[in-house]
């Protein structure tokens with residue numbers, strides 16, 4: 001059984017259909033890139049994965065669990081902006097990733113020291129230890145997004161959702177961020193969904209690239225039909241297909257006979 | 258060069274800032290001089306020197322009967338009323354504002370009510386307050402609270418709603434409960450706004466305080482002004498007015514400093 005299971009998902013706002021009949025299965029550890037025209041419902045899909053919104057029809061299950069009713073610790077998220085807390089220092093943002101789940105949202109004594117050490121490890125890893133005591137507003141866009149990703153990861157979600165996380169960054173910073181994200185992902189083996197409007201980025205980072213588009217179109221009523229997944233590309237090995245067909249083993253052949 | 262692009266140098270800016278005060282002072286001195294030379298007994302515009310003498314007397318000489326220096330007694334009484342009134346308003350508006358801003362059920366039930374409440378003219382309620390709470394301290398404090406709380410509540414609720422949705426969602430994905438979101442995400446970001454709200458509301462708070470003291474009191478800055486009005490003691494009134502202005506200015510300045518000190522993250526991006 002697949003790790004993330006999306007079944008017959010529909011979403012409509014009033015009588016405007018945004019998504020229809022979205023079905024997809026994702027294995028644990030896969031990196032899914034989501035591309036599509038602006039306004040076609042990519043963020044809407046991500047919001048439903050996040051359980052910030054509930055679908056009009058259909059369901060999303062993670063690891064066979066019940067569909068979630070609200071965002072929870074299973075799903076980490078990074079948005080294009082506003083993903084870190086402006087009133088907390090860089091280090092405290094990472095501590096928040098560990099303390100917000102407690103009764104008072106704060107840690108004390110040994111747990112606090114451990115969270116701090118944990119945060120400092122993470123800061124060293126993401127190259128932000130020199131700005132640990134600064135506030136996010138004084139960081140560059142790329143540093144803020146690195147912090148946001150680290151903050152999401154430090155809470156150990158099962159699925160990481162990224163909505164155009166590098167959309168506001170300049171091209172050079174983007175390339176750095178790609179390397180950063182790939183390294184983190186190789187290390188954690190996290191299941192990732194990333195919305196991007198940059199096809200190249202989608203293919204570079206993703207194992208699969210899902211394309212959202214409207215299969216049906218009513219010229220008299222553009223809101224009548226929603227978008228769905230029209231292509232599901234294998235993007236491993238630079239997009240060259242058939243690299244992972246397993247040759248049959250002797251056992252397979254004897255079993256077949 | 259366009260007028261909008263012309264900026265004064267530092268010395269020029271200081272001079273321009275002082276100019277209105279100098280103009281007013283000179284205009285007053287001239288007006289006072291004209292009236293006093295026509296009628297030395299004139300009380301409407303006492304000479305600046307008279308005001309100065311009166312001020313020195315008010316600040317230093319105790320009352321013959323009670324041996325208290327009345328001005329300090331008045332100041333103390335008024336500041337206590339003002340402080341308690343503003344503090345109570347701050348606590349109520351902060352709590353209500355957060356509840357309305359964060360909880361859709363509370364918003365549905367309360368936001369309309371608070372909007373209507375903020376339209377009630379507080380001074381029109383003063384007689385009712387005197388009847389209900391008596392002529393003591395309570396009615397004056399309640400007037401301040403009623404006068405400024407609805408506005409502050411509305412503004413704080415709006416500020417909570419203005420916190421980007423992304424932050425609230427992010428906190429939930431980190432496992433935060435409603436309480437933790439209120440305490441660790443909304444509250445710290447709303448506190449600077451509370452302080453600027455208090456600064457904005459202090460003007461109204463003084464107005465309500467002086468009005469209440471004028472109507473029924475036996476001590477307080479507003480009480481004294483309206484008392485000596487009967488004797489046309491303009492020198493006393495002017496001293497009190499300038500004293501109140503100075504107090505208001507110092508309080509405002511202190512709050513602004515507090516805000517800068519306490520919330521360094523507000524200026525991190527500048």
Ligand SMILES: Nc1ncnc2c1ncn2[C@@H]1O[C@H](COP(=O)(O)OP(=O)(O)O)[C@@H](O)[C@H]1O
Pocket residue numbers: 013018036037038039040041042043044045
């Ligand atoms: N809460 C909402 N209510 C009504 N319409 C919405 C809502 N959220 C998104 N939409 C509409 O749904 C469409 C898809 O939006 P979105 O998922 O943000 O697109 P994108 O693919 O660019 O991320 C847009 O036309 C948007 O106007």
Ligand SMILES: [Mg+2]
Pocket residue numbers: 042043044
């Ligand atoms: Mg979007």
